[in-house]
Amino acid sequence: MLGDLNKGQLIDFLEQQVIGRLGCHADGETYIVPVNYVYRDNAIYGHSGNGKKINMMRANPKVCFQVDEIFDTFRWKSAILQGNFSELAGEERQQVMQSIIHKIMPLTNRPSEEPSHGISQAEHTNIIVYKIELTAASGKYESHDIEA
Template identity: 75%
Template sequence: MLGDLNKRELLDLIENQVIGRLGCHANGETYIVPVNYVYRDNMIYLHSGMGKKIEMMRANPRVCFQIDEIKDTFRWKSAILHGNFIELSGEERQQAMQGIIHRIMPLTDRPSEEPSHGIKPELHEGIVVCKIELTEISGRCETHEEYD
């Protein structure tokens, strides 16, 4: 059965996942890419090296973010979030980066080989840390009792 996720189901989905898909649009081009993220206080926090998505978000800060949990073809949850890209600096940047590292690193099977979330220390200064200030959230799901 298809349905809408209620607010608690949406928050559970967003808080429990660590990979989402970021959608950017600038200069007539749309770009979607998977990213690691942390959700806190109605914000999605992420980091990236310089490249296409950062250039596009700087040109057009309005973004879309998609998160899902798929058990199989007939049992899934999906959230669509809209918001605005904000590049971070100073203490807020440092806190966001630490939050990302602490959330993602326990999920790797080789944490000692991947310091600071797989980013070589000499490259940390070139990393862009940002947040997406959420303006709209919605979610859908499909469930079937016969498959549970």
């Protein structure tokens, strides 16, 4: 059965996942990249070093975000989100960074040995923490499980 995720199911799904795909477009080029994220209060929060996606989002803050969970060809969930990028500073930046760390680090077997997503130690103080304030969201699923 194919169906739409209702608002509650969509929020639960976004809160459970940790990896999504960020799509941005600037200067005639479209770029899609997987990122770690945290969802809360109608927004996606993430972090990054300086680079292509940050430069593109600064040039055009309208972005797309996609999250999925695929069990097999006929059992999956997917969400497509639209929103606006902004950079965070101060206390909000610190709180979001802590949320990201608390959500992601338990998912690794060797947290003290993990590289920090390709960001050098010197660049850690320059990590960009960002917010994507959602303007539209939809979710779909397919499931053929028989429920009692």
